[in-house]
Amino acid sequence: MTALSLILRDPLFRAIAAMAGLYGAVNACIYPYLSLIAVERVGISDATLALVLALASGAAVAASVLFGILADQIGNRRLIALMTVGATVIGTGLMVLAPLPGVMLIAHGVLIPMGTAIFGQIFALNNLATQNHPAQRDALQATVRAVVSAVFLLTLLFWTWGLGTGEHRGGFDVMAVYVTATLAAVLLFALIWRGWPRKGSEPWQDRPLGLNLRAALVELSRPAIAFRLLAMGAIGGLPMLYIILTPLIFSATPERQTSDVALMVGLVAGFEVPFMLALPRLQRALSRQTLIMGGALIYAGFVTLLALFPNGSWLWALPVLAGLGAAPILTLPIGYWQALMEGRPGTAAALMALQRLAGDLLAAASFALGTALGGYTTAALLGGGLAMAGAMALWIADRRV
Missing domain, CATH: 1.20.1250.20 (MFS general substrate transporter like domains)
Incomplete structure (x- = not known):
């Protein structure tokens, strides 16, 4: 089935x-x-x-x-x-x-x-x-x-x-x-x-863990968890950086109109769906960490190409690349945290929120530093490099387990 x-x-x-x-x-x-x-x-x-x-x-x-x-x-x-x-x-x-x-x-x-x-x-x-x-x-x-x-x-x-x-x-x-x-x-x-x-009345086992709040929060701050949060945040911050950069890049490009921003965002979201549905087939052959690394590489390429060639005639082919890269980096962290916190789905949900916070902060840092050093293209390259470093760090960390 x-x-x-x-x-x-x-x-x-x-x-x-x-x-x-x-x-x-x-x-x-x-x-x-x-x-x-x-x-x-x-x-x-x-x-x-x-x-x-x-x-x-x-x-x-x-x-x-x-x-x-x-x-x-x-x-x-x-x-x-x-x-x-x-x-x-x-x-x-x-x-x-x-x-x-x-x-x-x-x-x-x-x-x-x-x-x-x-x-x-x-x-x-x-x-x-x-x-x-x-x-x-x-x-x-x-x-x-x-x-x-x-x-x-x-x-x-x-x-x-x-x-x-x-x-x-x-x-x-x-x-x-x-x-x-x-x-x-x-x-x-x-x-x-x-x-x-x-x-x-649940048709599954879901016993309360009995940990007090302080003990649970201390567990989330352990170095192994914090390291993975930063790595996942670096990867997850890349879509946020794309959202920040796209309207600014298009507004600075004479060939682009304001309405092109909504079209680009809509196309990217649309192509995410079929690739998300196809993702389980790839998981039969590749690990979550490998797929996340591949997704980070592809999405970093999308953001970089968007920044380098916003006036290119082939710009509207990039959403396909974005959907392919976004599928693993948006979907697989859910299962990753649930597997890491086996038997504690609520705590896994908390880690998903912390990952998003880390991603937002790292995306903002990439934007601020990149635009200060060279502009939107520099910010895109910096964010893409940070995402790739995060994916590699995650892969290395889990290989040691």
Whole structure:
């Protein structure tokens, strides 16, 4: 039985895939338009927006780490998931009812970022559910991750069309994104309520670990874990660097238009999906570490070519390269952390959040240093080199185990 047929036939896996899709829909509604809404509609200053983004980063990581560890400690993952998505419902709902500066600070600085912790919890549930289907574990992880990207892309295309028609020509006002985000969050909450197995009724073993919070946090700071976090962060930061560089590179290229940015981002996201679905076949012959290294090399090549030749006639072939490289570096870390933290899926979810934080910081450092030394191309080369160094370090570290 293939992973896709198993998802279609099994109610639990159908629910997990639907949860992943609704998570992608919420993100696609909110984040592409966050800065536009904050400055032009809500009326906050650039400095306040920076404060909101800083609070959001801290809240997202803190919630993912604490909720992940707490889920392993008490074993009631359904309750934690409901609390997490409840924060998203409240945050997006507040922006529908009162889009004011103070409300935005609370909603986007604390509540909505807390809700992003559901990403790791969904994959923790998926990992537990695959105990009865161990041969399909990697394929199920890849398929569920592909659902996130596919729904994100479809939602983004919908809003690109809806907002592009203009509110005076029957289109949507940009603030309508919060209505659909709230609706998607409410549906996600309802799906968790009905589809997530209640504590004690799970068809798998999920015993609380009994570690206290301090002991769990100390374990995450062990040198072996910290080293792998930095290595994975260097790899995972490369897609973030691409997101930062693309609009800046295109705006500095006379042959490119602003709309080309959305087209490039959409094409890259679109090509990620088929390669994610094909990834399990490659895992039969190659290790996670080897595939991650190959993905880092390919994605580094994509970012470098994008920076070197933004006016090339073959530019629109690069998304194929990006999708091929992105599939392993976005998908395989999920299984990597779960295998490293066997029996502790909540802690694995916490490590995924810490990896993202490390990636964001290293991407920002690559951008700042690269642009100071030589410009956007230098930043792309620096980020690509850092990703390759991280992939090599990860491969060496795991070869020694």
